[in-house]
Structures are given as structure tokens and as C-alpha cells.
Amino acid sequence: MDTKPIRDNYLPYGSQWIEEDDIQAVVDVLKSNYLTTGPTVKKFEEEFAEYVGAQYAVSFSNGTAALHGACFAAGIGQGDEVITTPMTFAASANCVLYQGGEPVFADIDDKTYNIDPKKVEELINEKTKAIIPVHFTGQPVALDEIHALAKEHNLVVIEDAAHALGATYKENKIGSISDMTMFSLHPVKHITSGEGGIITTNDKNYYEKLVQFRSHGITRDNDKLIENHGPWYYEMQFLGFNYRLTDIQAVLGSSQLQKIDRFVELRRKYIDMYNIAFNEISQITVPYQAEGCNSSWHLYIIRLNLEQLTGTRKEIFKGLQLQNIGVNVHYIPVHQLPYYQQIGYKRGICPNAEKLYEEIITLPLFPKMTEDDVNDVIAAVKKVINQYRK
Structure with missing residues (x-):
């Protein structure tokens, strides 16, 4: 390996x-x-x-x-x-x-x-x-x-x-x-x-x-x-x-x-690179953009199709970290946070959000990135996914 x-x-x-x-x-x-x-x-x-x-x-x-x-x-x-x-x-x-x-x-x-x-x-x-x-x-x-x-x-x-x-x-x-x-x-x-x-x-x-x-x-x-x-x-x-x-x-x-349009344009450029690369990988679902909406892409989130993988989300997350890719997860559903649990909110009230949380990873996305950085992220994701591909 x-x-x-x-x-x-x-x-x-x-x-x-x-x-x-x-x-x-x-x-x-x-x-x-x-x-x-x-x-x-x-x-x-x-x-x-x-x-x-x-x-x-x-x-x-x-x-x-x-x-x-x-x-x-x-x-x-x-x-x-x-x-x-x-x-x-x-x-x-x-x-x-x-x-x-x-x-x-x-x-x-x-x-x-x-x-x-x-x-x-x-x-x-x-x-x-x-x-x-x-x-x-x-x-x-x-x-x-x-x-x-x-x-x-x-x-x-x-x-x-x-x-x-x-x-x-x-x-x-x-x-x-x-x-x-x-x-x-x-x-x-x-x-x-x-x-x-x-x-x-x-x-x-x-x-x-x-x-x-x-x-x-x-x-x-x-x-x-x-x-x-x-x-x-x-x-x-x-x-x-x-x-x-x-x-x-x-x-x-x-x-x-004064730079916002340039920054957003770069974010959208990198999103296109990600989507083209990850659309080829059945183990990943890329973000969906609704008709009439033009996202400014603060975050890029991939959803793992875990039934096609031998590894867990945590293992894939750690695998990407080992590749020096700064991944994150956005977000833990608010009602599952300890304080909200203490004041009476229950798990199970928002099943779609709770399931999503278990399957997502946030990849690097910011305008100061270069195309080489984006390609490194793509290569790292492909490398880790291949390690856990069924």
C-alpha cells in the first residue's frame, strides 16, 4: 500500500x-x-x-x-x-x-x-x-x-x-x-x-x-x-x-x-473541477444545485455511498487527513448537540438531516487555493476511496 x-x-x-x-x-x-x-x-x-x-x-x-x-x-x-x-x-x-x-x-x-x-x-x-x-x-x-x-x-x-x-x-x-x-x-x-x-x-x-x-x-x-x-x-x-x-x-x-465577484468565480471554478472528477465515482454523491439557484459555494460537501464502501466515514475522514487534506464535517445537527438534548430535544425528529450527517465530508474550498491544490484533493479522495472500494 x-x-x-x-x-x-x-x-x-x-x-x-x-x-x-x-x-x-x-x-x-x-x-x-x-x-x-x-x-x-x-x-x-x-x-x-x-x-x-x-x-x-x-x-x-x-x-x-x-x-x-x-x-x-x-x-x-x-x-x-x-x-x-x-x-x-x-x-x-x-x-x-x-x-x-x-x-x-x-x-x-x-x-x-x-x-x-x-x-x-x-x-x-x-x-x-x-x-x-x-x-x-x-x-x-x-x-x-x-x-x-x-x-x-x-x-x-x-x-x-x-x-x-x-x-x-x-x-x-x-x-x-x-x-x-x-x-x-x-x-x-x-x-x-x-x-x-x-x-x-x-x-x-x-x-x-x-x-x-x-x-x-x-x-x-x-x-x-x-x-x-x-x-x-x-x-x-x-x-x-x-x-x-x-x-x-x-x-x-x-x-x-471589492473582490467578492473574483472570489466567488474562483469557488465556482473549483466546484466544476470537483464535480467533473467525482461524478465518475459511484461511491460519492456530489452536491445538487436546484433550478433557478446559483450557489456561491461556501462549502463543498461530498456524500459517501457507504453501502459501496468497506470503510466507515470516520476511516475515510482519517484517511484524507493522512493525505494532508484538511477535511471537516458540516454539521452535527443542532438538536443532537448535548445542550439541546438537555433542554428536551430528541433524536429522530429530523431523520433526513440525521442520516446526512453520518455520510458527509467537507473538502477544502477557498479562493486562495490553486488548481494544483484542487487536483491534490481530487487525487487524495480517489486514493482513499479506492482503498475502501467494495
Whole structure:
């Protein structure tokens, strides 16, 4: 057996791409009068809103904080239920708990791996306040069906688009469509501000609530003040949080935003290379892209056809690691996490998501990769799969 790794150095599953102009932009802000929330934050928000086609964008310290803000703006509170997918990072559900609401998990579509609108419909009741669909891996959710349900039952739609900057749904950019949409600016996402999140919306009322929420519930807006003691005066009108982005982060995000189309184009190029190679391997199912959806491909996930393999997912995962390929698994279904089990969620409520989790591996995908890197991943996958082929 060939024990020499395909690569001499380790290839991570995801990574930021910081270039010299990004560094210079940050240095310029460090030399300016503003380091915390200042004019660069406002500029970044305006640029971001323009890119996705929304009227407003509000930045936050991270994507989780942004989701928390969206749940607050939507009025989610004690006794409210919010339907979301289990096939996501915990933040998509935690944000509901922060507001005293209850996350309700709808199972996924077995082809797209996104939340299944039919399962959502089955779970709607008089307590349902909102739906948080997640564009898993960057593949847009069936938003027409989600919006039809929301309209019928008077629900708020908060898209979790942490994976989907640059994606389109029926020629509309994700971020311009629903009541509110969250984007993440974590280093493994499409662009980064180090840490950060954004909510986009076309609703002025949501916009104003979000801006105030991220800054302790404080306002200096003369039209909103209950009293006015003078030009120094401000009021804390509700319990908000310190969730603000800094100018240092915002300028990095702004610089990166100028590169988003190039970054997404590279991701799609590498996806094509993966799909061509893996379509030939019956032991692997490649991702499906629904009609009318153009994914921005945050993640590339292969599904193992384990009945055609002698090895387990864990053995194949470890085999790829031995080839210096930085694989991962996205995600452990949220309702299976220990905390959610402790508060009463049961296994078996989302069988499609639970089965998917047992069969998937995330392969490296990020724009700073080269074609040689992609070919190394392909070679490593073929090598390991061949070791366990029945």
C-alpha cells in the first residue's frame, strides 16, 4: 500500500485571502482618528447594501450577534416558536433562545440539504413567529415556497446567509429578498472583516431597531428622545447589547468586498473541477444545485455511498487527513448537540438531516487555493476511496 501522502503540506478546508491592499487599508485606519465605530463602518454598510441590492445594511461584531439583533427586531420573545433547520451551525437556533423563544427544527430536503418547505408547513401553529431558513453551503433555499408560507401565516423571514454572499435566487441577489438577511464575515467565509456580521433589510423600522440594539439600546436621535436635556443627551430606551463593528474591521470588510465577484468565480471554478472528477465515482454523491439557484459555494460537501464502501466515514475522514487534506464535517445537527438534548430535544425528529450527517465530508474550498491544490484533493479522495472500494 502507498503510504506517502499526496501532499507534503497541510491544506485547510477554508482560509481567508488577505492581500496587500487589504493590509494597507487597515493601516490607514489605524493612522486615522477613528478606530471603533466611525465613518468607515457607515461606508462599509452602504457598500454592502448596494452590492446585495438592499436598502439598508447594519453591521455587527459577528454573525451570531447579527442573528440575535434580527430576532429582537422581529419581536421574537417568550413563548414564540421559530422554525429553522438542524443542518446548520448552532447560532441559527441559539439566537432564538437568546430572546426567550423556542427553536423548532424542520427536516431537510434530501437533494438540496436545505430546509424542506413542506416540513416547515407541518410545524406552523399559532405560536410560530418566524422562519429562519439557512442557505446551506451557499445553495439558496426555496424562497418562493418559504415566502408563501410566511405570507399566509403572517411570519417574519430571517435568512441565515452566512454561506451565501454572492449567491442568487431567480436572478435576485441573496440579501435583497426577505424581511432580514444575515451574512457572516468570519475568515472562512466569502469575505472577512476578521470577525463580523451584517443584517440587510428593506424595512426602515427593522433597520432602526437593529442600529439601536447593537449599541445598548441607546439613541441620540432627537425624534425618538423622550426628553432632551441638550446636545450631549442620549437615552437608553431598551436593553440592547454592545455588538458594534469597529472601523478597523469595517475597512478590511470594505476592501474585501471589492473582490467578492473574483472570489466567488474562483469557488465556482473549483466546484466544476470537483464535480467533473467525482461524478465518475459511484461511491460519492456530489452536491445538487436546484433550478433557478446559483450557489456561491461556501462549502463543498461530498456524500459517501457507504453501502459501496468497506470503510466507515470516520476511516475515510482519517484517511484524507493522512493525505494532508484538511477535511471537516458540516454539521452535527443542532438538536443532537448535548445542550439541546438537555433542554428536551430528541433524536429522530429530523431523520433526513440525521442520516446526512453520518455520510458527509467537507473538502477544502477557498479562493486562495490553486488548481494544483484542487487536483491534490481530487487525487487524495480517489486514493482513499479506492482503498475502501467494495
